[in-house]
Amino acid sequence: LPDNKRQVVSISIIGLPGSGKTTFLAALWELVNERRVTKVLRFHSIGDNDQSYLRKIVKVWRSAKEQARTRLTGLKAVQMNLHDDAGSVVQVTMPDAPGEDFRTMWEDRELGRVLGENLATGNIMLLLNGNKVKAPAWVTERVAQRRATGAAKVEMPPKAWDPSMAPTQVQLVDLLQQISHAPVGTGNRKIVFMISAWDKVEGEGLSPNPFLEQKLPLLAQYLEARRDGWTSRVYGVSAQGGEYDGNVENDEPTDDGVNAEKKKLKAGRDADRLREVDVPADRIRLVIGERRSNDLTEPLQWLMN
Amino acid sequence: MFELRRADVITILVDGRRLASAADRADTMGAIPLIIQGMVENGAFVRKPNVAIVLTKGDLVQASPKKDRVMQDFEAIVDGLRERYGNIFGEFAQFVTSASPKDAKIERGQGLAALLGFWLKPDRAPQGVRLHCSSGRVFDRLRGEEADLA
Numbered sequence: 176l177p178d179n180k181r182q183v184v185s186i187s188i189i190g191l192p193g194s195g196k197t198t199f200l201a202a203l204w205e206l207v208n209e210r211r212v213t214k215v216l217r218f219h220s221i222g223d224n225d226q227s228y229l230r231k232i233v234k235v236w237r238s239a240k241e242q243a244r245t246r247l248t249g250l251k252a253v254q255m256n257l258h259d260d261a262g263s264v265v266q267v268t269m270p271d272a273p274g275e276d277f278r279t280m281w282e283d284r285e286l287g288r289v290l291g292e293n294l295a296t297g298n299i300m301l302l303l304n305g306n307k308v309k310a311p312a313w314v315t316e317r318v319a320q321r322r323a324t325g326a327a328k329v330e331m332p333p334k335a336w337d338p339s340m341a342p343t344q345v346q347l348v349d350l351l352q353q354i355s356h357a358p359v360g361t362g363n364r365k366i367v368f369m370i371s372a373w374d375k376v377e378g379e380g381l382s383p384n385p386f387l388e389q390k391l392p393l394l395a396q397y398l399e400a401r402r403d404g405w406t407s408r409v410y411g412v413s414a415q416g417g418e419y420d421g422n423v424e425n426d427e428p429t430d431d432g433v434n435a436e437k438k439k440l441k442a443g444r445d446a447d448r449l450r451e452v453d454v455p456a457d458r459i460r461l462v463i464g465e466r467r468s469n470d471l472t473e474p475l476q477w478l479m480n
Numbered sequence: 481m482f483e484l485r486r487a488d489v490i491t492i493l494v495d496g497r498r499l500a501s502a503a504d505r506a507d508t509m510g511a512i513p514l515i516i517q518g519m520v521e522n523g524a525f526v527r528k529p530n531v532a533i534v535l536t537k538g539d540l541v542q543a544s545p546k547k548d549r550v551m552q553d554f555e556a557i558v559d560g561l562r563e564r565y566g567n568i569f570g571e572f573a574q575f576v577t578s579a580s581p582k583d584a585k586i587e588r589g590q591g592l593a594a595l596l597g598f599w600l601k602p603d604r605a606p607q608g609v610r611l612h613c614s615s616g617r618v619f620d621r622l623r624g625e626e627a628d629l630a
Contacts, residue, residue, distance in 0.1 A: 208510060210560055221514070221521055230514075237506035447502065453552075455506040 192274030195371035416458030417445025
């Protein structure tokens with residue numbers, strides 16, 4: 176397709192380690208290629224895009240296995256040529272950066288040149304693992320709980336504070352502030368929050384927006400205050416649709432093989448069921464408000480327009 | 481790639497063992513259309529070859545407790561290719577073969593005769609393209625009766 180007929184859009188996918196960025200990309204690739212599922216954007220062509228990375232991660236996704244940590248493979252360029260019902264073709268660029276790079280922005284105040292260029296402009300998709308979010312805890316409540324259970328008081332030596340101990344929402348708000356201002360980027364952009372592992376948190380009976388307000392109040396208030404001009408949407412996503420198998424590749428090697436043994440035991444509860452789903456893309460679940468679908472391209476289209 | 485450009489028939493092999501495996505079935509179904517897409521975009525099928533889609537290791541498929549699902553997945557692959565590339569290829573045909581069955585009760589080479597028959601089927605008349613060029617020179621007038629270039 177000639178360049179003048181093709182719209183080029185860059186979307187940055189950000190998130191801390193283990194937030195599900197790679198799983199999301201793999202599920203998106205499966206979805207856009209699946210003709211039997213309705214969606215707003217579909218695969219158009221391979222063109223001059225190198226799709227070896229997408230090919231690799233979608234293979235892992237299809238076998239219902241955990242993705243290899245991006246920390247081990249580094250930043251990967253992802254490009255897809257998609258088209259909508261009206262026939263407009265768009266080339267979407269979504270680099271898949273290791274979550275450790277975003278953590279480094281918070282902990283060490285450092286940002287690599289390539290990632291910095293990606294974050295400078297364009298809209299943002301932020302993934303956060305809903306299953307790792309812990310509700311704020313109060314010291315007085317913990318003390319009352321200990322007294323009620325009659326547990327003995329344990330004296331712990333004081334531990335020096337480290338930036339890595341900061342709550343997830345503090346790290347995310349700082350990350351968003353950094354990319355909203357010079358020298359990293361600009362404000363007044365669109366952002367989609369994807370609360371991943373939604374199958375694990377939906378049991379709480381909350382839809383995505385109230386989940387954000389209750390579990391991540393600092394982040395919700397930062398968005399509401401619109402200090403940096405973010406226009407946002409919040410989705411719940413289960414890109415695999417359930418609990419899948421672990422990946423031995425992610426283990427740190429040990430001499431005694433303890434980790435390998437541990438991983439063998441970590442068989443996903445839903446992995447067999449997921450592998451049996453007739454149309455694999457039907458595993459995907461997306462929630463916005465009370466509405467449910469499996470169309471991961473809908474938030475993408477909102478970010479493009 | 482020139483072999484593909486010259487081919488009268490393209491044969492796509494779908495591994496029956498992988499399609500029967502829970503871990504590999506989704507990848508088997510998803511990978512094939514993109515392999516064909518890459519070839520289409522590179523102009524491999526401009527001659528509109530016929531296409532045979534073959535489910536191999538039919539003996540293993542028949543022995544599998546999931547044989548109905550495997551056949552359903554195979555049909556989905558064929559339907560998908562037909563829908564996506566119906567105008568790229570000539571005739572579509574599907575086959576199930578057991579080239580070298582592990583079970584002695586199953587006929588060796590089952591399904592291959594039909595596949596060979598499809599390969600040997602007379603090709604449709606080649607679609608020649610008649611070019612009408614005019615260079616504005618006297619030579620152009622020498623063209624008398626139009627030759628059948630097909």
